[in-house]
Amino acid sequence: MTKIGLLSDTHSYLPENIFIHFKDCDEIWHAGDVGDATILKSLRDFKPLRGVYGNIDGQKVRETFPLENIFFCEEIKVLMKHIGGYPGHYAPGVRDLIKKEEPQLFISGHSHILKIMYDDKLHCLHMNPGACGKQGWHQVQTLVKFVIDQQEIKDCQVIELGKK
Secondary structure (H helix, E strand, C coil): CEEEEEECCCCCCCCCCHHHHCCCCCEEEECCCCCCCHHHHHHHHHCCEEECCCCCCCHHHHHHCCCEEEEEECCEEEEEECCCEECCEECCCHHHHHHHHCCCEEECCCCCCEEEEEECCCCEEEEEECCCCCCCCCCEEEEEEEEEECCEEEEEEEEEEEEC
16 A cells, blocks of 8 residues: 655745645655755655656756656556646647556646546546645645555545645
């Protein structure tokens, strides 16, 4: 069983209470738009970290994370891409990528809209944790926690950090 803390769109701001909310997590996943690369060090010093770079990220973040990250967590294949859209409204090329890779979990960021929904056509769960930074049009900073247990994704929790 692997407990995951998922965040996105920090835009160079890392709320301190993330460390409280993610203290019981085994890994942290960042879905892009990190901003200041020192955020990666803070997260890595705390827990193992996976992620992708986003459209605002500079060279240091792009040297650390790929544009697309495809990996297994336990028996779940994960596809992560910052600009991804969501079921029925994928970004250009994302639907084809999902069809090719056949992940059970697709994670994106970018929109600053928290969204967790299943794509019945592509047989894939989509998660976007919203945004936990202060920049952007979102009103509430959000995170997501969930568990991957062999072939099962479960115990999903949405965490509201408060108004930005």
